[in-house]
Amino acid sequence: TRTPVNVTVTGAAGQIGYALLFRIASGHLLGPDVPVNLRLLEIPQGLKAAEGTAMELDDCAFPLLRGIEITDDANKAFDGANVALLVGARPRTKGMERGDLLSANGGIFKPQGKAINDNAADDIKVLVVGNPANTNALIAQAAAPDVPAERFTAMTRLDHNRAISQLAAKTGAAVSDIKKLTIWGNHSATQYPDIFHAEVAGKNAAELVNDEAWLADTFIPTVAKRGAAIIEARGASSAASAANAAIDHVHTWVNGTAAGDWTSMGIPSDGSYGVPEGIISSFPVTTKDGKYEIVQGLDINEFSRARIDASVKELTEERDAVRELGLI
């Protein structure tokens, strides 16, 4: 029998947390034979709701769920953590300037980064979901100097999955026929979903679609603004699909990408593709044995270059802003 993996979830009482915890406990995060201990971190106002969710988790009698701890103390929540899903964040409210948003989140992610640094297990893997996810991940990473930087990642898998779904609908293919799609840059409206290297049932996607106007005016904005469209339709922001993407991100990181395919992850740049070293930007990656590698050698055309550069520029501006605020 395997020792349980400690999985910490912050913002556990929120919408995404509610959709996420049951799937972690049922084995979808790490695999059907991996027992888990859940550590739920909440702010004091969220503790009672987290306890309610924990009661429901108990009531599922999940064979893989070995324990649940609920706390508002980050040091306890990350004690021995092997996987950390940082979901809780300060949302942008009306009239809030970017600087206010970044400093409010700095107040969350800097102490959490330090608590991870001081308490997590040596093999800790961190996924930041809470927005602005890339820069929140950078703040946490900078506060954890003893943890290898590459263990801090930000979620662009929902954008990746959304892009696969849109491309499948356009081409009439099954989602499982779509490979090698890439999200570049920031998880924001500037993100760039790239189909120039993607394949639809083995054929090049861009050549198959052969419609640059659709790409520029329909596909890219539909993927980038999908979150707002969901809010408009549902009256609430996407939660189940975001939780699903978090599951996919960690599952792929731990269990590997399929041969002949890759995925998209926000990761600390090593300078590849002209993305400044250190910022947390989305790249095409393959994963194996719990490690990821950027897919190298892709030819970046002018259309893609301009869009990657624009998103990366936004990320460097966010980095400069949090640097000025003393958060990194």
Ligand code: NDP
């Ligand atoms: P959600 O669970 O709906 O969302 C949580 C975060 O995920 C938000 O920052 C949200 O960003 C982000 N997110 C990323 N991708 C997506 C996506 N595709 N769709 C929707 N959201 C996405 O928020 P709730 O308000 O329901 O819950 C947040 C919880 O976090 C609360 O229970 C609160 O108490 C807790 N919290 C905990 C903290 C802690 O543990 N220290 C700190 C702060 C909050 P966006 O806002 O841009 O949609």
